[in-house]
Amino acid sequence: MNLKYLTPLVLACLAPSVQAHEVWIERDGTGPARVYLGEPGEALPLGGDPEFDHLQAPKLIPAAGAAGVRKAGYIEYAVPAGDVRAHDDSVFAPWGPDDKKEGVVYYARAGRSEARAAMPFEIAPVTAHGNGFVLVHDGKPVADAPVTVISPEKWSKSVKTDAQGRFTLPAREKGRYILTASHKNEAGGETSLGKVATLHAVATTTFVVD
Numbered sequence: 001m002n003l004k005y006l007t008p009l010v011l012a013c014l015a016p017s018v019q020a021h022e023v024w025i026e027r028d029g030t031g032p033a034r035v036y037l038g039e040p041g042e043a044l045p046l047g048g049d050p051e052f053d054h055l056q057a058p059k060l061i062p063a064a065g066a067a068g069v070r071k072a073g074y075i076e077y078a079v080p081a082g083d084v085r086a087h088d089d090s091v092f093a094p095w096g097p098d099d100k101k102e103g104v105v106y107y108a109r110a111g112r113s114e115a116r117a118a119m120p121f122e123i124a125p126v127t128a129h130g131n132g133f134v135l136v137h138d139g140k141p142v143a144d145a146p147v148t149v150i151s152p153e154k155w156s157k158s159v160k161t162d163a164q165g166r167f168t169l170p171a172r173e174k175g176r177y178i179l180t181a182s183h184k185n186e187a188g189g190e191t192s193l194g195k196v197a198t199l200h201a202v203a204t205t206t207f208v209v210d
Contacts, residue, residue, distance in 0.1 A: 141165025
């Protein structure tokens with residue numbers, strides 16, 4: 001097993017508070033962006049995920065002109081047209097012994113109109129509006145890494161990136177797709193909640209097939 005890359009389920013075993021939770025963005029057309037914290041492969045509980053209160057102030061790219069409006073299970077932002085990105089390293093506090101602290105940073109994207117990555121860890125389309133994607137970490141493609149595909153009907157399929165960090169999405173149904181991948185950096189790093197010895201990054205990309 002390659003421990004450098006972890007699925008959200010494996011990450012869940014490392015920290016009970018983190019569980020299998022992820023941050024993702026949903027957007028319909030040019031409407032507002034909705035930022036969620038929860039389990040994207042499951043139906044959203046009535047009133048939102050039990051851990052939703054941990055999501056307080058995700059940082060949007062580009063920055064939202066107005067403050068987010070907190071609703072049942074998501075935070076809604078008025079955003080310009082185009083792809084929307086957000087990141088947040090303050091959702092869950094670092095865990096573990098003081099000399100082996102672990103933390104998690106979430107990177108979320110909605111849309112596939114821009115064939116580029118703009119965040120440190122991102123699932124980006126190879127061509128605008130295409131079904132080919134590349135997993136990028138610090139500007140470099142990530143080879144042989146698992147990516148989970150969640151369909152509009154909530155079936156899940158695991159695919160692996162090739163030597164160029166690419167994979168093709170089996171998009172057969174109309175509706176919203178969610179792509180998710182994880183990366184484990186044992187060199188650690190700084191977060192807004194303090195320095196950690198191991199930093200987990202979780203990326204999601206969502207888009208709608210009409």
